[in-house]
Amino acid sequence: MTKHADWITVGALAEGFAPDAFILPQLADLSGRSLTLHFANGWVIEHCFESERLHWQATDGHSSGSAAYRATSVRPGIYLVDFIKHEGNQAWSVSLVLDTHTQSFTAVLGRLPDQARTQRGLYQLALAGEPLTGVEATFLHGGLDLPWQPGACPHAPTTELVGLRNHYRYSPTEEYEHLYLNANHYSWQCLKGVEQGLCDTDRAYYYKIAEQLYLFVWCEKIVPTLGLVMIDLAEHRSDGKIFGYQGGGFDALANFPVSSYCRVVNRTEYPL
Numbered sequence: 099m100t101k102h103a104d105w106i107t108v109g110a111l112a113e114g115f116a117p118d119a120f121i122l123p124q125l126a127d128l129s130g131r132s133l134t135l136h137f138a139n140g141w142v143i144e145h146c147f148e149s150e151r152l153h154w155q156a157t158d159g160h161s162s163g164s165a166a167y168r169a170t171s172v173r174p175g176i177y178l179v180d181f182i183k184h185e186g187n188q189a190w191s192v193s194l195v196l197d198t199h200t201q202s203f204t205a206v207l208g209r210l211p212d213q214a215r216t217q218r219g220l221y222q223l224a225l226a227g228e229p230l231t232g233v234e235a236t237f238l239h240g241g242l243d244l245p246w247q248p249g250a251c252p253h254a255p256t257t258e259l260v261g262l263r264n265h266y267r268y269s270p271t272e273e274y275e276h277l278y279l280n281a282n283h284y285s286w287q288c289l290k291g292v293e294q295g296l297c298d299t300d301r302a303y304y305y306k307i308a309e310q311l312y313l314f315v316w317c318e319k320i321v322p323t324l325g326l327v328m329i330d331l332a333e334h335r336s337d338g339k340i341f342g343y344q345g346g347g348f349d350a351l352a353n354f355p356v357s358s359y360c361r362v363v364n365r366t367e368y369p370l
Contacts, residue, residue, distance in 0.1 A: 105321055106292060108342030112354040114292030119269040122170045122337045122357045128177065133196065135203055137240040138251070145194075152181055168355060170337050172330040173311050175199050180326075180339050182353055189351055191341045193326050195253065195313055201244050202251035204305060206315060207236040208324040208341055213348045216322060231301050233317035233324050256306035257281050259314070261366045264329075265289075266336060266358040275363070278302070284316060314338075329360065336360050 106114075128147040134157075135143050142157040152167040167181040179194040191208035211232025220230050239251040259278040266274045272291035278284045279299070287297035298320060305313040310332040316325045327338030337357040344350035 105296065107345050108321060108323055108340060108352040108354075109344035109350075111292060111340065111342075112352050115268055115272055115354065115356060117269060117271065119272075119355075120267070120357050120359060121355050122172070122335075125169045125171055125177070127171075128169050128179070134243050135194075135205070135240050136242075136244060136246045137205070137238055138246050138248075139238065141240075152179070168339070170355075170357075172328050172333065172335045172337050173308065176307060176311070176328075178328050178337060180353075180355075182341075182351065191324055191326075191339075191353065193339070195307060195328070196242060197251075197253070197307065198242065199308070200250075200252055201242045202253065203240055203242050204251065204253045204307070204313065205238040205240070206313075206326060207238065208326070209234045210322050210324070210341070210343065210351075216348075220319065229301065231317040231319035231322070233301075233319075233322050235303060235315050235317055235324060237303070237305070253305050253307050253313070255281070256304050256312065258306060259304050259312060259329075261368070263363040263366070264360055265363050266360045268356055268358045278304070286316075325356075327356065327358075331360075331362065334360055 129149045132144060132146045144155050146153045150166055151164055153164040155162045165181040167179055169177055169179045171177050175198045177196040181192055183190045183192050193206040195204040215232040223230055240246050241250045260280055262278050264276045273289040275287050275289055276284055283299055284302040285299045288294050300319060301317045303315040307313055312329045314327050314329055323340060323342040325340050327336045329336045339353060339355050341353045344352040
């Protein structure tokens, strides 16, 4: 008989992942550097990196701030920079894929639902034709230290992962399986760890960054969660983060790193 498993908060998930996690180290490559991001939508924001903090300043003077950040890389010359940006009462998850090979970037802005949104039932949302998850992810592209020109960023939505069943080991105690179903959804299950026995199908986004290197983002609907990882199928490594509310309330956030050793279990191909 299958053991009953309970849904847990993102904070509890972070505690489960922490012991002996296969976390990639913080890179010092960006420390002391200044990079200007030229967004396709017209934003121009300078980012200045210290060893542990990042400072940003929009060239129009309307936006500035600083935050602790994490910088990692699963592929030389391509960095994942992650931090939390606070504006008024709103907290944004900001993840930057900085591609020095093509001098371009992809930015992922994530936002969690408020308490009122989480209290609306899935059936009510379905009947209203609204997304089942209240987690939002916005994707922006631009030039890295170069003015934006159309086509300057090669990072693009992809279906190359669709049909793959991948196995991820995040630590000696935490193992998951992903099945990439189609262009908009994936299924996951916890094979071993604090969520063992749990599974679901959630909203997913896939971007190809380089050959066999992908940005994968998912938005969960049961426990509001934004997950984001870079997947290197060539090196069998992934790295990213999970963002959500720390506990059962809405006043504290959890944003913790997740890195894994991963492998393709199989691929399902459908006849045309």
